[in-house]
Amino acid sequence: MPWLPPVRSKEAERIDFVFWVVVGICIAVFAVVAAVTIYSVMTFRARPDDDADGPPIHGHTGLEITWTAIPAVLVTIIAVLSAVALAENGDLKSNRLQVDVTARQFAWSFKYPQYGNFETTELRLEEGRQVELNLTALDVIHSFWVPEFRQKQDAVPGITTHLPITPTKVGTDTLICTELCGLGHALMRAKVIVMRPADFQQWARAQKQKGAQASAG
């Protein structure tokens, strides 16, 4: 069984890298703590009738400096890796696709301002091309999450928030709302379809034309 959902965006690759590094550090730290606890309990256990005291050790400066310094180094590594991944994931490309995402109880809608601002209820994206989602909400806070893309951003009423994603694989995923938004929260979903560039352009132009005809007619 895979531990993480399939990777379908560039951002996901960076997030997963940080994830596994930190998981590795965490497992190592927990292993040390668990090993010392079990060793102590097994080695230093006293018989029930043993009322003697342990040695009066009050501290050890060297040890205390060590276990202050090592975690400091570890969290510095984590902080640097995270900050770099965050900066790379937030980097906007000039040829990016723009999609305006609107969340309401309990549905999503998407507008494509670069293609005549037509509106859909499923999100179609272009493989390999970065998209900048501009999110807002009409009633309460919702949150945009496609586990395969890893990226997540709340859609907040009254303000516009932004989320870059670079899909890397053609296929269909599901967008789910991850901010408790009311009674229909559990079922607030939308389809996310990543298309080949040529297919996407064809679809987008067709939608744009349909939109233009509709407004003209």
Place this chain on the structure above:
Amino acid sequence: MTEVLDQTPHAPPAPPRSRWHRLLLGPGFIRAAWMTALFFGIGFGLVVGLRSLAGYDPAVDWLIIVTVAGLITAPLGFLAGLGAFDYWVYYALGYPTRDEDHSGHGARSWKDYFRVNTDHKVIGVQYVVTTIVFFLAGGLMAMIFRAELAKPGMQFLDNQEYNGLISVHAALMIFLFVIPAFAGLANYVIPLMIGAPDMAFPRLNALSFWLLPIAGIIMLSSVAVPGGAFGAGWTGYAPLSVVGTNGNVWFNMGVQWAGASSIMTALNFLVTIITMRAPGMTFWRMPLLVWANFTTSLLVVLATPFVAGSQFFVMFDRLMHTNFFNFHEGGYVLGYQHIFWFYSHPAVYIMMLPGFGIASEVISVFSRKPIFGYRLMALSLCAILVLGFSVWAHHMFVSGMASWLRVPMMVTTLLIAIPTGIKVFSWLATTWEGRIHLETPMLWALGFVSMFVIGGLSGIMLGAVPIDIHTSDTYFVVAHIHYVLLGGSLFTIFAGIYYWFPKMTGRMYNERLGKLHFWLTFIGFNLTFFPMHIIGVQGCRGASRTTARSSARGT
């Protein structure tokens, strides 16, 4: 129960005129009953009178009446009837005050535990027993919604009931169990540890206890409010809590009563610890439990007013159309989260530092060794206190707040790992070369160290922004919070209860039952919550009834 220590005669209370007079007018539950009704009537009259004077239609608006009369004035009547204000009122009016100092005798019978008693030991026991009642209520709610989640789709709870249950469960566990349970244990032991005769303000102490049942009953009975309980989670994010069911008002006011209780107790601890230490009990000689409650109390006093504010804003938005969070009228939705987490992140330490104190006591005693690195242990508490105020926005990495805030808040969050690590390693070093007695309190304390480390490590993962972006609002967070609050706080509360049980009751608990309790909890806890880490990163959302992997991911 506390033994009768002396029979020093107090100035006898002025003899009441008759038995009926005493029953009806003396402090107690009978007076509390009619005064609750009376004060409800006063609140009702105020609302209806003012509304009809102002010409509002309808004059009898039950939402406002319940808020003012039911959630504010009636509880005040209950407290007054019980006698929580008697001394102050007599004093203020110039009547001879009755001596209420119970510190010489504590409780004479079980009935004293149902009265306004000013003895810190009685209050400590009152706290612990009351919080365990609410712990059971919150736990049963968890059983109900876990049963609901046994299969995908809807079983026996509709969406509103489900959201309501998870919200009330969390609110009860946090505000009516973990925070006050620690306050109760500290109430019992801190005056004894520092050599003080009682708390600095015994009457305030009694009042802060009696606010708790009020808060708990308000939170619980929101389930019965028409429309349903508050269902926006224990975080009550606006605007969902503003537009949600009327049960949200009950959460707003429940938090006020519980928060007032916690602030008063914290003030009491601070004054007691600063001014009432026995001669020779310097700060650097205080037991670590006292240090822990000293730092916790500072957190409570500085932070709790913020959660009170956030809940008043929501309530005012609902009832008075103040538009704090109404974006149509220029309100700022994220403002709620900033104010809320400015309390609620320190609240995590409010729920954890006293447990650190208990663990330090228990591990040192059952290893039969002094605590390792005492000064650094105390200083790391202070470091957590200071850092705890600088990390609140790590709950908001995906909220849409100013994005420059993310990296600094990540750095401060990760820094907290350092003082926390010092504490964990010092506990381990305390057991090293000790003479370890694995009795029940020690099992809970060592269980705490290992489980809390898991919670702390998943906290580091959540502190790293890229990982948090993927995992926030998923079951990974649910797992994290339960490793911290269950593996951390609950285990130390149990360690403390078992450790001081003989002191509190004069009896010894059954060691075999205690061990059975520990192992069942330890295994059941891990079986319940560890898998949540995994389903969380795989895409299962928190606070969502569709937890099955297939339905969450729509595949």
